[in-house]
Amino acid sequence: MLPIKLILGLTIALISICCGDVQAQSLNGIFDKAIDSSQKKMVKIFGAGVGRVESYSSGMIVSDNGLIITRQGVFLEGNQVRVITADGKTHEAAVLKRNREIQAALLKIPAKTPDHFKLTDKQVGKKGDWVVAISNAFKVADKREHLSVTLGCITLRSYIEAKRNKRDIAYKGPVILIDCITSNPGAAGGAVIGAKGELIGMIGTIIKSDETNTRLNYTVPTATLKKFVEGKLDTTAVASTKSKTPKKQADLGIRMMKFVGKREPPYADKVTRNSPAYEVGIRPDDLIISLNGKTTKTIADFNEAMSEIEPGKEVIIIFKKPRSDEIIRVPLKAVEKK
């Protein structure tokens, strides 16, 4: 009787293994391998906490000799920056460099890191592509625990301009907007990967969009990070706005009302005779809709668009006359402001 029992037992075991395995696999989806291999390349970073600013962040390893990219922030100011790798080991990190424009910092730990992300010059990911964001938002993971992952897609590839005199928006450069929520404390510095585990970029610091006034969920592209690590990032554009000698100011001949708020719509108050604006038919009370490709919703927008115009160069102005249905679009040349 023994062989029967044995055969029976073995067969049942075989059947259950076979079915069970398939059952488990059928629900695994396409992201598990990508996430598995990426978790080894992620780190948790702890630094100094100041007031309500969080003292922790996520980071990702980008070389085999311990280079780590994370967000730039006050938490790096302390005496000690601790990095916890996926194996649960704690390393003391040195801050090599920091960049205000892309809000990133480069750290180094004294350890070999064979598992790391490869930075590339290429544009990775198209609008609509799946993305997985890996981060330690809210410090959920501890020690050797894996970081949290969320699934989403690429919403838009866009460009953010840092606004001068606005301290809360301190990012300038290309961004990839994503639809998984990454604008949470501690998430910045985390990785955003594609379905095959390819690195798309780094989760950026929490910022608000100037357009929608909502928190943006975005990624600093891998190509920008590569430039940053290699020291090839062009940061002169932002710096120069302060240091450069004032450039020649352009004039179109349009004067806005001075005694109303800067947030009022840009209705022309006065138009100088024979000025470029006068020549193309702009008169007092006309509403300036767009200048040089920028929509001018407020007097502040108009002034800003004016400051970017160079005398002698042709620009397109779009305006509307009062009580008229027509929107007029004409080219004109700015003159130098006297």
Add this chain to the structure above:
Amino acid sequence: MKTKITHLLVTLFFLFTGAVGVAQDNQEEKLKLLRGTLLSPKAFRAAAKKIEPALVKIDSFGGISTVAGRIGGIRKQGEGNTTGVMISPDGYFVSSSFNFVNQPPVITVVTSDGKRRVADLLGRDETRRICLLKIRSTKENPVKDMPVPTFVDPKDVKVGQYAISVGYGYGDDTAAVSQGIISANNRAGGRAIQTDANISPANYGGALVDIRGRLLGVCVPLNPRAPSVTAGVEWYDSGIGFAIPLHGLEGIIEKLKDKKTVISPAYLGVQGQFSVVNVGVKIKKVLGPAKAAGIKKGDVIVAIGDKIIRDMTDLRFALSRNVAGDTISVTVRRKEEEQKIEVKLGKAPSSSKKKIEPFKR
């Protein structure tokens, strides 16, 4: 003994092959799922591309200055770029009323042909948080043959199906997309569908489309329990988003063509008493329309129309299917006697204290 073993072996063999067959089926199912997931980004892009020609980019100028404060953490509501969905070839389009809280005197739209034209704000439906606008047609720039999307009947929308939100709120030339699924049907008195795709000022007024690029609804901020036009903004990008299906709204759209039309949520004017026995709503306080119609304190509302009312939730649901101005039949029990009372529903008294005039020139 030997035959027994052979029998058993044969049975086991068939059992095993059967299991392998099941396993193969599972394998195929799995492959199908994987292939589908891998291909879905392509489908998201195609769906967005299909709806984009029917979307308009809206810019508004002036209006009430928004120093009044924040709403749901958003300071400058309705000042950025916004989106609208074209609904007729002659230039009527629907957007979210959130985008026009400022009552801007000048509105311009850029249509898919790249032309910028002036548009007028017409009526609004406060129960759906949508409004109707029309592009002004001029001799030089006539408005005709505008692309219009295919509307999906909300009855055919299944919870769990893909949903993609598309909008121009970030100010770029191309639309932003966000993917998700339909989370619920029949929200806000059957007026809205719910999705977990990101819905925010980046796509209020924009489109929520299915995987084939057909219009499921117009994205709006919504909080089914709060009447304010901006309620629900605090839930932006939270996985709780709403869209208003336009299928079957022809009658309402027709009404909204009149600038003066404001469709408001229904207001009955009763305060119910909490009760654990679900046999109707006992009235604690009577105001406005209910008082005018003769409903009294102590009455128990047992039905609205042919809908039986067991508790406050039933009452709220029944009311949410109507709008201000509708006449409903309320069945009340007064001293063990049931009677039907016709009530003309009113508008909820406004809570705002001051009126601000928009900036005009």
